[in-house]
Amino acid sequence: MCADTPEYKDTLNLPVTDFPMRAGLPKREPGWLEHWNKIGIYDRLREKGKAxxxxxxxxxxxxxxxxxxxxxxxxxxxxxxxxxxxxxxxxxxxxxxxxxxxxxxxxxxxxxxxxxxxxxxxxxxxxxxxxxxxxxxxxxxxxxxxxxxxxxxxxxxxxxDPYLTMNFHAEAVIAEEFMKFLMNGTLYQGSKPVMWSAVEKTALAEAEIEYHDHKSHTIWVPFSFANAEGDLAEARVVIWTTTPWTIPSNKAVAYNDKIAYGLYRVDATEEESWTKPGDLYLFADALAEDALGKSRVTEFTRVRDVEASEFAGLILKHPFHGVDDAEGYWDYDVPMIDGDHVTDDAGTGFVHTAPSHGADDYEAFVKRNWIDRMTHNVGEESEFLPHVPFFAGLQVFDRKGKEGKANNAVISKLVEAGGIIARGRVTHSYPHSWRSKAPVIFRNTPQWFAxxxxxxxxxxxxxxxxxxxxxxxxxxxxxxxxxxxxxxxxxxxxxxxxxxxxxxQRAWGVPLTCFVKKGALPTDADFLLRDDAVNARISAAFEAEGADAWYKQGAKELFIGDAANPEDYEQVFDVLDVWFDxxxxxxxxxxxxxxxxxxxxxxxxxxxxxxxxxxxxxxxxxxxxxxxxxxxxxxxxxGFTLDEKGMKMSKSLGNTIVPEQVVKQYGADVLRLWVAQADYMVDQRIGPEILKGVADSYRRLRNTMRFMLGNLAGFDESERVDVADMPELERWVLHRLAELDHQVREGYKTFDFQGVFSAVFNFATVDLSSFYFDIRKDALYCDGADSLNRRAARTVLDILFHRLTTWLAPVLTFTMEDVWLERFPGEDSSVHLIDFPDTPADWLDEPLAAKWAGIRQTRRVVTAALEIQRRDKVIGASLEAAPVVHVRDAEVLDALKSVNFADVSITSQVVLTNDPLPAEAFRLPEVEGVGVVFEKASGEKCQRCWKILPDVDKHDHAGTCGRCDSALG
Structure with a gap:
């Protein structure tokens, strides 16, 4: 080539854009927030919806x-x-x-x-x-x-204008909704065991509970019979419990008629044992050996089978029955009752039943209409109340959630009374308050229920x-x-x-806006004051001044008015469970x-x-x-968010990821992209390495958008090419867009963000960046401005731009605004004011897609073959090649010949043949019937487009091929 060949770089249609490669999201995102706030984008969308x-x-x-x-x-x-x-x-x-x-x-x-x-x-x-x-x-x-x-x-x-449950109108409506329960008959006051936090001094709902390992006392307690005959008269029924503090509230012992029981005699014990030879005990057969072993019994005899039916009607004595100085507090009958909740998996096969402190226990008493036998022995700080002998004032848990003195005191009294045969400790899953992290108790209290x-x-x-x-x-x-x-x-x-x-039982909330009649029982028809006028006065007051109105002096008299005598009623001051709010x-x-x-x-x-x-x-x-x-x-x-190893996040482990830190390092869009890439319906993971991978995906996608912006510079409607006039490659892209349009819309409708992003990302990085853009760079940069290929490509880029920016806007909120404003700047401009463009159904072209699937497969073989030559330094770029492509399938060969396959494979020349595949031809195992023999391109290198062609330097413009010469005019 002559030394004075002109420099043609400035004649190329190279991309022009100010869109930066580096996103700078942490610093730039606040600017878009200001833009949205300035144009009032949320209100504008509402106006648009109404119009x-x-x-x-x-x-x-x-x-x-x-x-x-x-x-x-x-x-x-x-x-x-x-x-x-x-x-x-x-x-x-x-x-x-x-x-x-x-x-x-x-x-x-x-x-x-x-x-x-x-x-x-x-x-x-x-x-x-x-x-x-x-x-x-x-x-x-x-x-x-x-x-x-x-x-x-x-x-x-x-x-x-967000909603707040503490707004006056909200508090009024919450009260109104509660009063609907009052009026429709579903509200009642009951006394039953609820999960109770001694630390927070309130009942808790199941949603406020989490389970953690907790070390509890375990005791084996024998109950003597009060009315048994024969050998059972001398025997004792043994229960096992992990809550010794509930023994003073025992009211029954449960058994299961499906369990095999036996009568066991102690024959020998260790030197220190709370049992002695000759003692008779009843156990489930599956648990007898373990329980007796815990009691330090070294030898025992199973005396006989005991049918569960023998327990029907039998009465036991409380372990504290007859103890001195108890004034007969526990000298009541303890019936044996049957219950399906009793198992022989652990314990003794008999269950200590304290209906004030257990759900199964309570249900067993409800079933028998024994609610009047409930105890009220434990107060709001988990302390035994003053009327309980020996234990008054002792707490199960203190105000810090630590174990109090109640358990040990009960165990010591059982030892003193001969009411224990073994004790130990066990670590098990136990309910805790998720706020205070303290263990809770089951406690019988008057509560309001729906x-x-x-x-x-x-x-x-x-x-x-x-x-x-x-x-x-x-x-x-x-x-x-x-x-x-x-x-x-x-x-x-x-x-x-x-x-x-x-x-x-707290202060900060919406009160239970109801009144109860003094002296009436919860089961009485007139226990609750039900009056529409009273409810209306309460609602109006809450609407005007909030729920604080309930606590003001004279509130009871004001609300009840002339509906009844206020002196006959008490005002309820419990507040509603926040889950009701x-x-x-x-x-x-x-x-x-x-x-x-x-x-x-x-x-x-x-x-x-x-x-x-x-x-x-x-x-x-x-x-x-x-x-x-x-x-x-x-x-x-x-699901829940875990660290990279699948561990629950914890400050103590130092594995927490805070949104603010991610935003400062990467920007909010990278965090949003992590959400879109995750299978959020199950537990997902996040951590430094995962975020690096997300950031890499973001960069690849950003580069795709930057390519489009650069090559759409100056695009004018006069350039637009009708679909019917487009080359096949462009029509194939439109076909893919039509497929994606359905996939994207369906994915968003079904909340499948991972599916949407995966489809769009793969399209952008594989179908576009690695295929379509790769092929069309030559036409975009080197073709004349009016060439069909270049105009068609820019038309498709415009179509792609509108779809990719809108499809991705719900995910990459900031970045797609950045892309949109780069092309359509303006004070009122925003991608978030735009809808997904309608996609014509006739863009779908399955035969064309099938044809190009074969072309792309063949291209893969060519690209792989050339990569070996590049690796071995035989060539520096694919334009130095003129491969001979052997294709066995006649239909695929015809397809390759019907397009400019040299452009598709980004080579200067190509030879297509159906000659048999030579032995030395390069093949890919997964692509049957295609082989490539490498040949170098012949001719000179065009100084404008760098293709190596025979006609270079034979035109008016020195050092150019025919296409470039024509483009230069």
Whole structure:
């Protein structure tokens, strides 16, 4: 080539864009937040929905608790919700999202009490309204903090007007919803064992419980018979328990008629034993040897079989029966009762039954109508009450959750009374409060319940006449579950659940707005004051001044008015379980707000899998009690977030990932991308290495978008090419877009974000970057501006741009805005105001797709063959090659000949032949019937496009091929 050959670089149509390769997300994302705030994007979308008459789509937000910075679970949850809302908006809905907060309850109250304790103040000496105001201020502070943290993640929503369970209207509606239970007959006061926190001094719901290993005392306690005859008269029934403190409340001993029992005689013991030779004991046969061994019995004899039927009607004596100084407190009959809950898996085959301290025990007494035999021996601080001999004032657990003196005192008294034959310790799973982390007890207290099996007298019987029936029918007939396993889990919970404990003995919450008649029993018809006018006065006062109105001087007289004599009634001061608050949100958010729904039913509830026993559960029960059906159409469940090794995150392990740290290091979009790539319906993992991989995926996708922007610079509508006039390669891309359009829309409709992103990402990086863009770079850079190939390619790039930016906008909220504004700048411009473009059905072309599948397979063989030559330094670039491609399949060969396969394979020349594959031909095992023989391209290198062709330097422009010469004009 001549030394004076012109420099043609400036004549190329090289990409032009200011879109940076490095995203700089941590610094740049706040700018887009400001842009969205400035243009009022959420309100503009609502106006658009109203103007176009769009069908509403409402995802109802399960309220996070307003008491701390966000953790990674919050981020996962809110990003998933945001992707649902954004995608449905862009699919043509008016997708509304009202964020909310749970504001009442023990955690906030606990924080204020901690502040008091540090100052040496006693909460009980503070005016209750003043105390509640401090709780309100605490919640308000954290709401403001969390709101900004959520917004930083790119979450769209009505942040200016969220719902708060402590807003006056919300408190009024929560009270109204409670009063519906009062009026429809499902509310009752009962005395039954509930899980009780001595630390927090309140009843707890199952959703407030977590299970941890706990070391408990174990004791084997013998009960003597009071009325047995024959050899049983001298025998004793042995029970085993891990809660010695419940022995003073024992009221029965249970057995199971399906268990094999035996009478056992002690023949010899170790030197120290609480048994002696000749003692007779009754055990389940499967457990006798172990129990006797624990009692230090070295030899024993099984005297005979004992049929369970022999226990029917027998009465036992309490282990403290007749003890001195007890004034006959335990000198009552202890019946033997049969129960299916008794097993011979552990213990003795007999179960100590204290109906005030166990669920099975309680049910056994309810079954027999023995509720009047319940004990009230333990107070709110887990202390024995003053009337209990020997143990008054002793606690099971102290205010710090540590073991008190009660267990050891009971064991010592049993030893003294000859009422124990063995003791030990066992580590087992035990219920703890998830707030204080302290172990709880089962304690019998008067509480308020919503019955799940009473007839609901509200006339809404379409789904059933009880809350349980309505809930089960809703689960099966009205709701779709994502994943389906969620249906099974909640169904089994509802099927087996007891009545709902509504009351909490605290101050910060919505009170149980009811009055009880003095001197009346809970079973009396007039026990509760039921009056519509009273309810209306309460509701109006709460609407005007919040639930604090309940605690003001003269509230009882004001609310009861002339409906009854206020002196005849007592005002209830328990507060509602916070799950009732959040379970009622469908009423004051979905039903009452302008941006709610006409029927008060949400399209979607989405929360973590723990909410099957939490918000999904309470919302279902509450709505079935007041409106007769579930308040949701779809329930989507996500798993928990673990570290990279699959371990639960813990500050003590140092493996926590905080959203704020990820945002500072990578930007919110990388965190959002992690969510999109995860199979969120099961537990997912996150950590430094995983985030590095996500960031790499982000960079690859960003480069794809940058390529499109660069090659669309100056694109004008006059360049656009009709689909019918496009080359096959462009029509193949449109075919792929038509396939993807269906896949993307279906994926977003079914909340399959992993499927959506995977499909789009693979298309962008494999079909586009590694194939289409790779091929079309030559035409885009080197063809003349008016060439069909270049115009068609830019037309397709424009089509791709509009689809990829909108399809990915629900996931990469910030980045797609960046891409969009790079091309369409403007104060009012935003990709989030755009819908997914409609994709013509006639873009689908299955025959063309099949043809190009064969072409791509052949290209793979050529590319692999050339890579070997490049590796071996035979060539430096694929344009130096002119491979001979042997193709056995005539149809594929015809397809290759019908296109410019040299361009497709990015070689300067190519020879296509159906000659038999030579032995030296390169093959890929997975591509049958294709072989490639390497040959170098012949001719000179075009100084503009770098192709090696025979006609180079034979045109007007020195050193060019015919195509480039023509482009230069």
């Amino acid at each position: 176009e008459g769009r069908e509403p789509f409402v995802l109802h937000d399960g309220p996070p608790y307003a008491n701390g910075h966000l953790h990674i679970g919050h981020a996962l949850n809110k990003i998933l919700k945001d992707m649902i809302v954004r995608s449905h908006q862009m699919m043509g809905h008016d997708a509304r999202y009202v964020p909310g907060w749970d504001c009442h309850g023990l955690p906030i109250e606990w924080k204020i009490e901690e502040q008091y304790r540090k100052k040496g103040r006693d909460k009980d000496e503070v005016d209750v309204v003043d105390f509640r105001q401090e709780c309100r201020k605490f919640a308000e502070g954290w709401i403001d903090i969390q709101r900004e943290e959520f917004k930083r993640l790119g979450i769209t929503g009505n942040w200016a 019955s799940v099996d009473r007839e609901v007298g509200d006339g809404q019987d379409e789904m059933g006449t009880t809350i349980r029936a309505r809930a089960l029918n809703s689960i099966d007939k009205l709701v779709k579950w994502w994943p389906q396993a969620g249906r099974n889990r909640l169904y089994s919970m509802i099927e087996a659940r007891p009545d709902w404990v509504l009351s909490r 959040s379970g009622s949100t469908h009423s004051f958010v979905l039903r009452d707000r302008e941006d709610g729904t006409e029927d008060g039913i949400a399209d979607v509830y989405l929360e973590g899998t723990d909410q099957h026993r939490g918000w999904f559960h309470s919302s279902l029960l509450q709505a079935c009690g007041t409106k007769g059906r579930a308040p949701y159409k779809n329930v989507v469940t996500h």
